Amino acid sequence: MVDCGILNFASCLPDLFFSYFAGLLTSPLQPLLTLIQQLLSAQVNFSLFASLWAIIIYVLSMFYALLILYSGFQFIISGYDVIKRERAKEWLRNIVIMIILVQASFFIYDLAINISAVMTSTTLSLMDNTFFNLTADGITGIALQILFFGFFIVIAIFTIIILILRYVIVSVGIVLFPLGIFFYFIPFLRSYGLLILNFLGICAFVTFLDAVILIGFSKILDVAMFANIKIFVIIAGLITIDILMFFLMFFSIIKATFNLGNKVAGFVAKIAAVTA
Numbered sequence: 272m273v274d275c276g277i278l279n280f281a282s283c284l285p286d287l288f289f290s291y292f293a294g295l296l297t298s299p300l301q302p303l304l305t306l307i308q309q310l311l312s313a314q315v316n317f318s319l320f321a322s323l324w325a326i327i328i329y330v331l332s333m334f335y336a337l338l339i340l341y342s343g344f345q346f347i348i349s350g351y352d353v354i355k356r357e358r359a360k361e362w363l364r365n366i367v368i369m370i371i372l373v374q375a376s377f378f379i380y381d382l383a384i385n386i387s388a389v390m391t392s393t394t395l396s397l398m399d400n401t402f403f404n405l406t407a408d409g410i411t412g413i414a415l416q417i418l419f420f421g422f423f424i425v426i427a428i429f430t431i432i433i434l435i436l437r438y439v440i441v442s443v444g445i446v447l448f449p450l451g452i453f454f455y456f457i458p459f460l461r462s463y464g465l466l467i468l469n470f471l472g473i474c475a476f477v478t479f480l481d482a483v484i485l486i487g488f489s490k491i492l493d494v495a496m497f498a499n500i501k502i503f504v505i506i507a508g509l510i511t512i513d514i515l516m517f518f519l520m521f522f523s524i525i526k527a528t529f530n531l532g533n534k535v536a537g538f539v540a541k542i543a544a545v546t547a
Contacts, residue, residue, distance in 0.1 A: 307431060308395070311434065317380075317443075339366060343363070345453045366456065368456070395482045444475070448468075470520070
């Protein structure tokens with residue numbers, strides 16, 4: 272920006288006007304960027320759902336004895352059939368593994384979330400600290416900031432909503448995680464277990480992918496031709512991570528649910544054909 276003086280007052284007056292106007296626009300935009308940064312690197316607190324986790328574990332523990340008795344019964348009736356005996360042994364082994372994982376699910380989930388938070392925070396620390404500081408140097412940058420003001424607010428709010436939903440899902444995930452483990456080790460419920468575990472895993476680690484993408488966009492600003500269009504680069508980065516999160520978190524679960532629906536429909540059709 273040109274320094275104003277008596278000799279160049281007329282030429283720098285428009286620059287001062289646009290800078291002042293851009294400053295008025297930046298003040299409401301900056302908190303949105305700060306909130307996005309905080310949500311990306313926030314440590315998820317799921318202590319509120321610890322009591323619900325304990326209830327889920329208590330309910331699931333009621334099935335442990337039944338599952339063990341079932342595997343023992345299968346082993347007894349297998350007789351001299353080697354294949355059935357091996358299946359019974361494998362079933363018992365899977366039950367023991369499942370019990371251990373379910374009982375330790377709180378600590379496993381806590382470890383996974385902490386790893387995700389550390390990975391995301393470490394990745395974001397590699398980013399230029401000024402990336403989330405909205406500035407506009409020069410007439411071009413100021414004009415773009417004014418032009419994309421409304422669009423930026425819409426994209427930023429949408430990004431915040433998705434990140435808040437991700438935070439809530441990960442928080443509630445401490446209750447769903449033991450269910451996913453339990454279902455995974457039950458043959459006819461394995462698809463549901465995979466659905467839960469995959470969805471929670473995606474929600475837990477998607478912010479790490481977001482951080483990697485934002486680092487790439489921050490490096491773009493090092494190129495001279497992009498230096499004065501920072502708001503455009505930030506918007507492009509936010510749109511990219513929005514598409515990524517929406518696709519991974521929601522489209523994937525919709526697709527998985529649709530596949531499960533097809534399997535159930537096929538199973539019902541087979542039963543109907545047999546009974547017909």
